[in-house]
Amino acid sequence: MLAKRIVKQNELNFLKRELRFLEETEVLPGGKAKEIEKLYEVQRLSFTKTLLYVGSILIGAGVLSFIASNWDEIGKTVKFILIIGLFIACNLAGFKMEKNYPKTSKGLYYLGAIVFGAGIFLVEQMFHLGQSFQAAFLWWSLGILPLAWVLRDKWILLAASLFALIYLADEQYLQGLSIPFWILLWIAAIYILNEKIRYSKAIGFVTGLLALAFIGTVISFFINQYENYDDPYVYGLVYLVLGIALVFSKGKIRDIYVVLGYLVHGSAALLLSFEENWPIDWMYIPFSFLYLLFVLYLIKRGSLLSIIILCVMIFRFYLDISFDFLPKSFVFIIGGFLLLGFGFYFEKQRKKGVGVHE
Secondary structure, eight states, X not given: OOOOEEEOXXXXXXXXXXXXXXXXXXXXXXXXXHHHXXXXXXXXXXXXXXXXXXXXXXXXXXHHHHHHHTGGGSOHHHHHHHHHHHHHHHHHHHHHTTTTOHHHHXXXXXXXXXXXXXXXXXXXXXXXXXXXXXXXXXXXXHHHHHHHHHHTOHHHHHHHHHHHHXXXXXXXXXXXXXXXXXXXXXXXXXXXXXXXXXXXHHHHHHHHHHHHXXXXXXXXXXXHTSTTOOOHHHHHHHHHHHHHHHXXXXXXXXXXXXXXXXXXXXXXXXHHXXXXXXXXXXXXXXXHHHHHHHHHHHHHTTBHHHHHHHHHHHHHHHHHSOOTTSOHHHHHHHHHHHHHHHHHHHHHHHHTTOOOBO
């Protein structure tokens, strides 16, 4: 007997609707839909797994809290042995229980990852290494990524991605003192591993943010080479182009990166809609006008996210412009009519058989 395929509830609901449609149109013979449905099972939250994972976190927090509260009374050698010993014990116990108790094993691996991260901060404090707060997250990410690779675990991989993102917020990169080129290898490793395990949109989104953050460090580095250089609009223009490129790459890349593209070009346009961010004050006016036309074009193509961007831009100018001659309530009424109009347009498009996308 074939093992059932695990899917999400919304995926199963979609499958059922399609199978019913295929039966009604006689593409599938009667009764075949139910036969196919039996091959799928909804992914449900495991109570046992939840207890084990939460328990692991609580144990880790408790042990580390005990060590931290008695930190001053413990010698450096004992401190170091405690951290290393607890880390090895968690992973060794997880490895020994992996075959017979896989859920408990994974909980112990998670505990080991938490101990590893806490140990980095404690060792840094113990030996006064003088590294930045963000650098500790870098080493944490470096330490748990191999574990994510071996276990093919999306949660550990997500944590490694987030820690790498925090690292890129280091002051040296924000000020443009250097470019962390090696982080490109890290981004590639996370991307490849995410493709190998069951693809996670959350990890894909964070990977996209990592790539965009790296580009930000490159911009900061080159801007730092020039004194008195008006930089906000440079960031805005670069990210605007990148966001639009992601949006028009739909079909060639995963949908989550297209969504990220909308967020990026919308945020960049919002930054560029303020006159103080331009080297010439009046340039924000033609830019805003052209961008609004572009957003309307995207809406005409069926972009729902562009409606949100349009509303944000409307409210941005509403806050910036004096409406003494126009009651505030009238502005909301205009916004309401715009949304109703777009809703009517999309409904009309659907009736014509035109698909609506992001």
